[in-house]
Amino acid sequence: MNQPELTQECVLDEAGISGKIRELASSILEACRDDPPAAFIGIYTRGVTLAQRIQEALKEPWPDMQLGTLDISLYRDDLDNLGSTPVLRHTDIPFDIEGARIILFDEVIFTGRTIRAALHELIDFGRPSRIELAVLVDRGNRELPIQPDYVALTLDTTMREYVKVRFQENDDKEGVFLLRDSSK
Amino acid sequence: MTEEGLKPRKDLLDIESLDLEEIEFLLKTAGPFKELFSRSVKKVPALRGKTVLTLFYEPSTRTRTSFEIAANRLSADVTNFGVSTSSVVKGESILDTVDTLQAMRTDYIVIRHGDSGIPGLVAKHTRASVLNAGDGYHAHPTQALLDAFTLREVYPESAGKRVLIVGDILHSRVARSTSIILNKLGVEVSVLGPGSLVPPARHTFMHAFTNWGDALDWQPHVVYLLRVQLERQQEQFFPSLSEYHGVYGLTNRRVEILRQKGIYLMHPGPVNRGVEIADDAMKYERSLINQQVENGIAVRMAALYWLRPGTDERGGDS
Numbered sequence: 001m002n003q004p005e006l007t008q009e010c011v012l013d014e015a016g017i018s019g020k021i022r023e024l025a026s027s028i029l030e031a032c033r034d035d036p037p038a039a040f041i042g043i044y045t046r047g048v049t050l051a052q053r054i055q056e057a058l059k060e061p062w063p064d065m066q067l068g069t070l071d072i073s074l075y076r077d078d079l080d081n082l083g084s085t086p087v088l089r090h091t092d093i094p095f096d097i098e099g100a101r102i103i104l105f106d107e108v109i110f111t112g113r114t115i116r117a118a119l120h121e122l123i124d125f126g127r128p129s130r131i132e133l134a135v136l137v138d139r140g141n142r143e144l145p146i147q148p149d150y151v152a153l154t155l156d157t158t159m160r161e162y163v164k165v166r167f168q169e170n171d172d173k174e175g176v177f178l179l180r181d182s183s184k
Numbered sequence: 185m186t187e188e189g190l191k192p193r194k195d196l197l198d199i200e201s202l203d204l205e206e207i208e209f210l211l212k213t214a215g216p217f218k219e220l221f222s223r224s225v226k227k228v229p230a231l232r233g234k235t236v237l238t239l240f241y242e243p244s245t246r247t248r249t250s251f252e253i254a255a256n257r258l259s260a261d262v263t264n265f266g267v268s269t270s271s272v273v274k275g276e277s278i279l280d281t282v283d284t285l286q287a288m289r290t291d292y293i294v295i296r297h298g299d300s301g302i303p304g305l306v307a308k309h310t311r312a313s314v315l316n317a318g319d320g321y322h323a324h325p326t327q328a329l330l331d332a333f334t335l336r337e338v339y340p341e342s343a344g345k346r347v348l349i350v351g352d353i354l355h356s357r358v359a360r361s362t363s364i365i366l367n368k369l370g371v372e373v374s375v376l377g378p379g380s381l382v383p384p385a386r387h388t389f390m391h392a393f394t395n396w397g398d399a400l401d402w403q404p405h406v407v408y409l410l411r412v413q414l415e416r417q418q419e420q421f422f423p424s425l426s427e428y429h430g431v432y433g434l435t436n437r438r439v440e441i442l443r444q445k446g447i448y449l450m451h452p453g454p455v456n457r458g459v460e461i462a463d464d465a466m467k468y469e470r471s472l473i474n475q476q477v478e479n480g481i482a483v484r485m486a487a488l489y490w491l492r493p494g495t496d497e498r499g500g501d502s
Contacts, residue, residue, distance in 0.1 A: 071216065074228035074258075074489075084189030085490045087209070088216040124225040 005183045006162075011155065012176035017136075020152035024134060025057035027150055028103065037132075038100035039066040043118050044089045047106035049167045050136055054105065068093040070104075075117035091121070098126040103150075107165040109135045112144035137176060139163045192492035195307040195314040198323035199364045207332070207368060210486045214333050217489075218482035220257065230489055231260035234291040238264045239281070240317070241297040246453055247317050247327075250477070251294045254484035260292070278302060282309050291493045295319075313491040321357055327452055328361035329483040332369055334476050335406060338448055343370030348399050350432060351410030351460055352381040352421070358452045359410060363388040374402055377432060380421045395431075396438060400445070407442060408450045409434055412459045425459050432460070439465040448472055
């Protein structure tokens with residue numbers, strides 16, 4: 001199979017991401033001032049990084065914010081169709097989520113299927129009072145009725161485009177990129 | 185193995201045919217599965233709607249139950265094809281049975297058989313993924329994986345460690361598969377047993393000892409006792425069980441030596457108390473035997489999760 005011809009456009013650079021993270025943090029703080037969340041839970045890989053960064057940005061008002069991680073591989077609805085069996089990472093939720101307000105983090109929301117899997121997995125740990133979703137980028141094209149509560153950046157994309165978020169911690173570079181398959 | 189994953193195989197028949205990357209993937213994947221066991225919901229939906237069938241031509245409650253729990257925790261539907269009560273006793277050939285299972289749309293077949301090579305034969309004739317749960321003197325790959333996983337729990341850097349396997353090496357598929365996986369992971373393996381039960385040096389064994397003194401001088405980190413297979417003892421390989429215990433068994437006195445040297449103890453189960461192991465030795469604080477049982481479920485989950493029915497070029501008629 002030939003690699004598709006991809007053109008790449010940088011939508012947000014390092015400074016742009018920092019600004020968006022600050023905005024995301026303040027909108028979460030604003031919305032939760034009277035009822036702070038008990039924990040942030042990040043979806044592997046970059047949702048975990050996003051959750052860590054928001055935790056860092058909000059460490060003054062919420063110094064004891066708990067952080068959990070979620071690997072949704074075992075809850076995917078497309079395991080049969082993947083070319084390879086996903087490597088499992090450690091789902092780590094070292095606190096009781098029963099009755100808690102939880103904010104879930106992922107770097108991009110697209111079809112909504114990852115979030116569907118994450119909700120299913122999270123509910124196997126208990127019954128939170130409320131689960132909200134925060135994302136860095138909403139690129140539209142939902143296939144399920146799932147919407148984020150906190151969005152830093154909305155991009156109008158087509159199914160032929162790819163959105164890649166790159167974080168220093170995971171990728172040794174920083175930016176949000178829009179990739180376009182120019183051969184189609 | 186990429187950051188994302190590893191290409192699946194159709195079957196798990198032995199350890200020889202796995203490459204190091206695949207072994208590392210299975211060991212790495214078993215970790216998150218083991219963590220599930222401490223959650224209140226121990227189940228994940230990865231194999232929802234899939235059918236796992238256990239087909240045991242040799243009795244083994246423990247291995248079969250371990251596979252069943254593994255499959256259940258992956259949300260598969262598990263059925264035991266009761267071999268002794270089925271038409272197998274009426275002379276139905278194995279391949280006829282496999283055709284029947286195929287018609288039942290089974291996705292995974294877990295098979296144990298007294299003859300070497302039967303799981304491989306079955307694998308060639310079905311789209312289902314076949315997991316060898318022990319065949320003759322040939323292989324017991326999930327036992328080998330759980331042994332390696334257990335060793336890694338106490339020695340994360342397993343390379344260079346020494347494992348002494350004690351007992352009937354000649355008739356043991358456990359000794360065979362486990363020594364192969366340990367070799368692939370860079371662990372040194374030697375064996376100890378009666379001359380009649382220890383084959384001439386294989387490339388997987390560094391030394392073949394015939395007494396405990398020499399074996400312990402080799403300074404093993406783990407002593408791995410094999411079960412004396414009473415049912416395979418029709419031929420007289422050693423004079424009596426009590427003599428075996430005295431000469432090759434883990435007596436109370438030898439447990440004391442293990443304790444002083446900080447050597448871990450493993451055994452594939454079920455144990456014959458008073459034969460390969462003294463009663464009191466079962467309480468030895470460095471015994472990993474119960475951990476092996478628990479880890480068995482985790483590695484079998486990893487294997488079921490990794491294999492993919494109908495995907496392999498070796499899969500025959502798929």
